[in-house]
Every structure is written in C-alpha cells, then in structure tokens.
Amino acid sequence: MTTLSRIRIGSAPDSWGVWFPEDPQQVPWSRFLDEVAASGYEWIELGPYGYLPSDPALLTAETDRRGLKVSAGTVFTGLHHGPDVWDKTWEHVSAIAALTQAMGARHLVVIPSFWRDDKTGEVLEDSTLTPAQWRELTIQTERLGHEVRERYGLSIVVHPHADTHIDTEENVTRFLDATDPDLVSLCLDTGHYAYCGGDSVKLIETYGERLGYLHLKQVDPAVLAEVRAQDMPFGPAVARGVMCEPPAGVPALGPVLEAAQKLDVDLFAIVEQDMYPCEPDKPLPIARRTRSFLRSCGA
Structure with missing residues (x-):
C-alpha cells in the first residue's frame, strides 16, 4: 500500500447534505x-x-475548539457570459475570498454555472457553448485567477461539474488547453x-501539472445508467442516490490517490458525497x- 504522504484528507458540508x-x-x-x-x-x-x-473570529473559535x-x-x-457579469461575479467572489483568506486557506473552488436548474430541471441556456462563449469563459477565468491571487493570495481551482459547460473529458481538456496554468488550476471531482x-x-496522468485540488466522490453505475436513460437533472439524480458511499461505486479511489501521490506535490483531497436531501x-x-476506508488506502 502506498503511503499518501502528500495528500491531506478532509470533508465538507456537502457530505452532510448541505447545498444551500x-x-x-x-x-x-x-x-x-x-x-x-x-x-x-x-x-x-x-x-x-x-x-x-x-x-472570521467566530468561525475560527468554533473550528479551533474542534481541531478543524x-x-x-x-x-x-457564469463567466462564459463575458465582462457584463464581472461586477456581479466579483461581488460574490470577494466576500467568500476574504473569509477564505481569513481562515488561513489558500484555495478557492470555482464551480461553473448550471445550464439547467438542479432542482426543477428547467433548461436555463444551451448545454453547448459557442466559440465566442468559450473565449469569454477562458479569458474571464484567467482574470478571476489573477484578481483572486493579487487581492487575496488565493489560487483558484476550477471544478468540472455535471450539468455545467465544463463536464466531459472533451470539455475539461479544452478548458485546460485554453487557460494559463499559472492562473488556473483544476479541482478534479472524481x-x-x-x-x-x-x-x-x-486525467491526473495526462494533466497532472494542472491538478491543484481533489474532491473524492463515487458514482453508483446502476443509478447513473437510469439517470442517463431518463436525461435526469443533477439534483434529482442525487436524490435518487447516484453518488454513493465509498468503496461501493466508481472510480476506485485508491488508484486515484496513488496517481495524485506520484505528482509529488501537496494536495487536499476532500470527501464530498452529494446527499441532498438526507435524513x-x-x-x-x-x-x-x-x-476508515481512506485510511485503508494509505490516506
């Protein structure tokens, strides 16, 4: 078993069914x-x-006393919409970046906007970007990476996500190939x-130099087949149980963590088992x- 000395394991509100x-x-x-x-x-x-x-003072006190x-x-x-959304985006980003910085963290996970509503399934825009929208997405994301680094000392890590425009291997690699590695890294959600x-x-073996952060999550293949057959939006798919408890699903997390360890850089690997809503x-x-399972993998 590989000792994952460069991997720091954590969890997130998402694993407690928290989306809002x-x-x-x-x-x-x-x-x-x-x-x-x-x-x-x-x-x-x-x-x-x-x-x-x-x-920050209250949150620091609450996390410190729990050893967190x-x-x-x-x-x-929604940066593919171009400069028109910059001010609204920055208003949203700056408050979160300030708290992130105040808590001593160094990363800001950036999730692209959904093309369909994750609760209702309403289609909000085309699921495919035009060439002009791709250009805006890459240009504005680089701008965001620069501003966040200059003002808050944080690195952005862009999170490919179901029902967004950065999702499949084709779209993830297109995005990485079109963005500056110095400004934009990847949060790979397995x-x-x-x-x-x-x-x-x-992806780790091919674009390892772009990997800045990991989210650990597994998919139930049987439920995923139903989701795909029904073209189900992501929210209802989660309620159906498409994201499952490790090690029951795919991908196998041991090989993912071993591939990340081979990069020989310090990485966070944060567990995120989507469970909204849950008891x-x-x-x-x-x-x-x-x-316990992740400890058995060496993490």
Missing part, C-alpha cells in the same frame, strides 16, 4: 462541525457561503468526472466509515 446557506432539510452548522470532527477529519471546506458563520482547519472556499460563476464519462486516473442522522456513520 439556509434550508430546513439541512443540519445546523454546529452539528456539522461536531460530527465532521468526530468522524476523524481535520480539514473542511466552507460550503455554501452563509451556512457556516461568516464572521479550512482548506478552501467555494464560489459559483464523482462528477465519472458521472460525465471521464477517467480520473487518466439528519445519515451522514455521521457514513463519514466515519469513509474516513
């Missing part, structure tokens, strides 16, 4: 912090901005990439089993 700043179906933030610490994790992400306290540290914040962007037909180990008592036992 406020939602009656979600566990309170204090319970999430209690349970993620009890599961044996040291690192967490901020999750949707406003779920955890946005006051923050690895990243998360932002949502579950989303498998959901969209990609091979995570192959409040469901996440903790899964989180404990998942942490």
